Amino acid sequence: MDKQLFNELVQSMEEMVAIEKGEMQPARVHRHPLPDVKALREATGLKQDEFARAVGVSPSLVQSWEQKRRFPSGSALKILLMLDHNPAIINDLLAI
Template identity: 55%
Template sequence: MDKKLFDRLVKSAEQMVAIEKGEMHPTPNAVTQFRIPDVKKIRASTHLRQNEFADLLGVSTALVQSWETARRVPNGPALKLLNIIEQQPQIIETLRTV
């Protein structure tokens, strides 16, 4: 590993420990937060049952249930698709045909 990269990794790990101990506070622009969609609200707005919604997304009903109860967090293509459905609910009609 490149020494410069290694030094940066060590420095970031040290900063993480200092933040966890309350010895340091990150600047707001250094913190990245991702909004997790409310899957239950999105599904309810489509008037679909969990199994129907799961079929449209190409995932299992158990996974939709896990998202809705916050046991799991949507990621990858499913997260993108959920965000699209949230912003453009009419896309559901297109999903029904594919």
């Protein structure tokens, strides 16, 4: 490995440790806005188990999302974002 590349890697690791310890702020932080699952579900008029079936997850996961104990990710997040932009697709999801 090139010595300069190795030194840059070591410096990056040291910065990571400093950020984790709170001694340094990251240069940038990228945050994705998360949908308000409870508001989405309530807007559809569905119960948690019905909404879970439409989205393709368990009712306990929907409950965890609503209580902010867990956060949607992957395809479930995409579906929730689609619902946020177009609530009418809930009917298509329920039909699948």
